[in-house]
Amino acid sequence: MKIIRACIYPKDIQCITGRSERYGRKLLNEIKVHFGKESHQFVTSEEFAEYSGINIEIVTEYLQKVS
Template identity: 35%
Template sequence: MHPSSPMLRICIYPKDVARLTGRSYDAAKRLVRRVRQAAGKPAGSLVSIQEFCRLTGLDAAEVSEALNRKAS
């Protein structure tokens, strides 16, 4: 990766889930917790976009693009 290239995000957080889905922050936290449990991860571990999309059925490329899009 070129030094000036932006780092691409691979993790998703409740704030992202709330923004992408229109859910409240608390509902988004519950969904991220469910994804973590479904992936067999311990509490507090990071959740990848792939894991989130596997559980929700959303397209990983679309979610990744939305999260990595530069804020205008």
């Protein structure tokens, strides 16, 4: 069984959305503000999927491929 990462990084957002890595960093900061997280806390794939409206299965499938 493959272990799937729990957190998501700007490079992951870049590959999933086709946008720039800078956009990924900006989006992660927006998600942290939305969920009331501090700057040192990570964003989970579930939080990213909920905020972006992308199906969690698509995000999980991508994370399985790159892990």
